[in-house]
Amino acid sequence: MDRITVGIIGFGTVGTGVAKILLQGEKELENRAGLPVKLKYIADLDTTTDRGIKLPEGMLIPDANKLIEDPDVNTVVEVIGGENPAQTFIKKALSLGKNVVTSNKEVIAKHFVEFTELAKANNCTILYEAAVGGGIPVLHAVRNSLAANRIEKVFGIVNGTTNYILSKMTSSGADFAATLKEAQKLGYAEADPKNDVEGFDVAYKLAILASLAFRCHVDYKEIYREGITKITAKDIADARKFGYTIKMAAIGINHGDSVELRVHPVMVENSHPLSSVNDVFNAIYIRGNSLGDSMLYGRGAGELPTASAVAGDIMNLAFRAKEGFQKDTDFNLKEIKILPREKCVTSFFISCLVNDESGVLAALASILSQKGVSIRSMQQVSAENNCAAITCITHPVEEGKMDNAIAEIKELPNVREISSIIRVGLGQ
Amino acid sequence: MDRITVGIIGFGTVGTGVAKILLQGEKELENRAGLPVKLKYIADLDTTTDRGIKLPEGMLIPDANKLIEDPDVNTVVEVIGGENPAQTFIKKALSLGKNVVTSNKEVIAKHFVEFTELAKANNCTILYEAAVGGGIPVLHAVRNSLAANRIEKVFGIVNGTTNYILSKMTSSGADFAATLKEAQKLGYAEADPKNDVEGFDVAYKLAILASLAFRCHVDYKEIYREGITKITAKDIADARKFGYTIKMAAIGINHGDSVELRVHPVMVENSHPLSSVNDVFNAIYIRGNSLGDSMLYGRGAGELPTASAVAGDIMNLAFRAKEGFQKDTDFNLKEIKILPREKCVTSFFISCLVNDESGVLAALASILSQKGVSIRSMQQVSAENNCAAITCITHPVEEGKMDNAIAEIKELPNVREISSIIRVGLGQ
Numbered sequence: 082m083d084r085i086t087v088g089i090i091g092f093g094t095v096g097t098g099v100a101k102i103l104l105q106g107e108k109e110l111e112n113r114a115g116l117p118v119k120l121k122y123i124a125d126l127d128t129t130t131d132r133g134i135k136l137p138e139g140m141l142i143p144d145a146n147k148l149i150e151d152p153d154v155n156t157v158v159e160v161i162g163g164e165n166p167a168q169t170f171i172k173k174a175l176s177l178g179k180n181v182v183t184s185n186k187e188v189i190a191k192h193f194v195e196f197t198e199l200a201k202a203n204n205c206t207i208l209y210e211a212a213v214g215g216g217i218p219v220l221h222a223v224r225n226s227l228a229a230n231r232i233e234k235v236f237g238i239v240n241g242t243t244n245y246i247l248s249k250m251t252s253s254g255a256d257f258a259a260t261l262k263e264a265q266k267l268g269y270a271e272a273d274p275k276n277d278v279e280g281f282d283v284a285y286k287l288a289i290l291a292s293l294a295f296r297c298h299v300d301y302k303e304i305y306r307e308g309i310t311k312i313t314a315k316d317i318a319d320a321r322k323f324g325y326t327i328k329m330a331a332i333g334i335n336h337g338d339s340v341e342l343r344v345h346p347v348m349v350e351n352s353h354p355l356s357s358v359n360d361v362f363n364a365i366y367i368r369g370n371s372l373g374d375s376m377l378y379g380r381g382a383g384e385l386p387t388a389s390a391v392a393g394d395i396m397n398l399a400f401r402a403k404e405g406f407q408k409d410t411d412f413n414l415k416e417i418k419i420l421p422r423e424k425c426v427t428s429f430f431i432s433c434l435v436n437d438e439s440g441v442l443a444a445l446a447s448i449l450s451q452k453g454v455s456i457r458s459m460q461q462v463s464a465e466n467n468c469a470a471i472t473c474i475t476h477p478v479e480e481g482k483m484d485n486a487i488a489e490i491k492e493l494p495n496v497r498e499i500s501s502i503i504r505v506g507l508g509q
Numbered sequence: 510m511d512r513i514t515v516g517i518i519g520f521g522t523v524g525t526g527v528a529k530i531l532l533q534g535e536k537e538l539e540n541r542a543g544l545p546v547k548l549k550y551i552a553d554l555d556t557t558t559d560r561g562i563k564l565p566e567g568m569l570i571p572d573a574n575k576l577i578e579d580p581d582v583n584t585v586v587e588v589i590g591g592e593n594p595a596q597t598f599i600k601k602a603l604s605l606g607k608n609v610v611t612s613n614k615e616v617i618a619k620h621f622v623e624f625t626e627l628a629k630a631n632n633c634t635i636l637y638e639a640a641v642g643g644g645i646p647v648l649h650a651v652r653n654s655l656a657a658n659r660i661e662k663v664f665g666i667v668n669g670t671t672n673y674i675l676s677k678m679t680s681s682g683a684d685f686a687a688t689l690k691e692a693q694k695l696g697y698a699e700a701d702p703k704n705d706v707e708g709f710d711v712a713y714k715l716a717i718l719a720s721l722a723f724r725c726h727v728d729y730k731e732i733y734r735e736g737i738t739k740i741t742a743k744d745i746a747d748a749r750k751f752g753y754t755i756k757m758a759a760i761g762i763n764h765g766d767s768v769e770l771r772v773h774p775v776m777v778e779n780s781h782p783l784s785s786v787n788d789v790f791n792a793i794y795i796r797g798n799s800l801g802d803s804m805l806y807g808r809g810a811g812e813l814p815t816a817s818a819v820a821g822d823i824m825n826l827a828f829r830a831k832e833g834f835q836k837d838t839d840f841n842l843k844e845i846k847i848l849p850r851e852k853c854v855t856s857f858f859i860s861c862l863v864n865d866e867s868g869v870l871a872a873l874a875s876i877l878s879q880k881g882v883s884i885r886s887m888q889q890v891s892a893e894n895n896c897a898a899i900t901c902i903t904h905p906v907e908e909g910k911m912d913n914a915i916a917e918i919k920e921l922p923n924v925r926e927i928s929s930i931i932r933v934g935l936g937q
Contacts, residue, residue: 098799102799106657106659109659113656113724114656210654216797216799216800216801217803218650218653218654218655221649221650221653221654222646222649222650222654225653225821225824225828226638226649226818226825227646227817227821228541228542228820228821228824229530229534229817229824230817231534231537296541354782354785357782369817371530371644371813371816371820372644372807372808372818373644373808373814374807374808375644375645375805375807375808376804376805376806377803377804377805377806378782378803378805378806379800379801379802379803380800380801380802385799385800386799386801388799389657389658389797389800390654390800392656392657392799393653393655393656393657393658396653396656396657397654400656
């Protein structure tokens, strides 16, 4: 391969960023790669909207298939997002032996094995650095730089929308619904925010990250997932009282014979660096058996940061083409079982509304103790209408034991409601 | 190449770590790499000291040349450190077409061009991830993941010894000499600490990092370098009063037609994440034109973290061998001029001891103003013996202008001494 000829499918935010980098930096990229890196086509159904970039005549076409089938194009960049038609385009490109670069976490999380096998069979490769952590080169680090480590744990903040919403709720004291609306107005959340606020996006990313880090095949559907929609202004205020900040976390732990994978809000101690990763920034911790903890921090989304990772993958294809690269290093991804949620160990924050009568706190404490849940801290504050609020933080405990305790606490006659159950800390 | 056969030169801390990873993880590494990764020899003049690891009979030999010349050995790992004889061993290995992996910043900073050309001529490669940031994969990120970015700035903390000493001085209030002694006792500083405390180690690392990040050839000797030996307990207390922490920094800025490279202590604002990177941890910021700021954080030294990076390079050679890799991607490193220190722009902290008489502060302020130095904050505190201490922080200014101001301030009859001049902030 003596040149990289690129076709981009999708002329949205990321596509525009990639086009800018390739067109404006063409000469510099060729110098660096040692061979020409040329953009030939961008395919998008919408060929009329002004994206603030001037394209050469004939570059923007409505038909993605024309781009994939063009014999000149040896590198197909898919940045439309979503499962379909991205899946169809990627499969077609790989079947024709073309290298694929994508920023699409959903399609990679869902079709990882299929794509990898197709690439192997057709002597080409698929790269997807931008799918996790936006511009932060975390997949490259996990696949290449830390290749001599047994990675024991990955955890962090990988979704800009939920981190923006939780950061704003923390700084303003506003509730979830109002903050989501504001985020939507500013373009930080989609009109249909489910993918972000319900944790699907984080689960896709954790599936990809854990697959590469733990060298096993992870099905995203098996990842325990809980969104941030139930987090209230009171939860955030309670967290602050105990010295914590609420963050949306992805947690992956390699237990050797099983992996623990969870996506949910957590209370992070204010002394932990993750507690001060705010707004659209992402930060990912990796724990290797030799390296210890290391952390990568940067912009997890946005036109240019994401495009920077896509263009980085294109450059890596160029480096490898020049080195006489044939096909991708195949991973020997083993099958591994996912630890059932009930067996995962974590601390909990619980907040309940109870009748303001004597003995309620004692009854609650007694149930927790009977079910094997050890209490680290418990507080009771009187409220209006003969009500009291009890908040409690536990020591680490198997989730199954906590389920049993909660079921029984709900039956207590003096407990009006369990307002919140939020996990505390970032896993063992 | 159907297998990687490794010979390690140097059986010290890092060599022991690499041997542990290769011997204990042999099967796992082979699985991952898709070809055998075997340790054949370790060469060290001292073949008797117990390093806490059991080697197979005949693996430890006294003669490095035997290892380099062995036709089986295709990968030579140099972890003895220092310029010589490391240079000789590396040149010999490359001349014989063997891949080299090293953790040795000094030899790389001094012989980068020579080694790269030798590798190119002999169809082999030299990798040195462990030379900067220990276990943190910063060179890999700069060379590969961020290849589509124009890197505008790199800065951070890259020396564990000075960071340990400054962290301890900050937490204990002790002076430099006492803290250095303690660090030496604990093994965090060498018996001859010059290489670390005078900033040579940081300058080597900055030369390597800047060469790769800015794609230019940097001679470490041209880097402005100032050590931490003059930092006093009073400086640290003064910094705290103004809201700063003192750190040993490496700063590289790409101005396009020149590069700015500096190694010296700086006062870092307490709100900046670098201010809380303590002890032997390293953290490196990279600013790319597309990516914006990203940060990598982790253990910058120690047996296993450094060995992790060395073994990571070995694994990358294995991946590339399997992909049919022939030789390294050659860099087109351009020659570039280093911006003279006098032209670099930074803020300053100045502390002087003056006679406690009226008009001294005014005279000082007047000289600064005449020389084009704008004052951000100035304080005067009376001390013993008719003395007053004046501390001052300036707005950013060209260092040449500050030199002129300082020369004139020294001549003021009421100024007894200029106790400290410390740069503030991490560059523009």
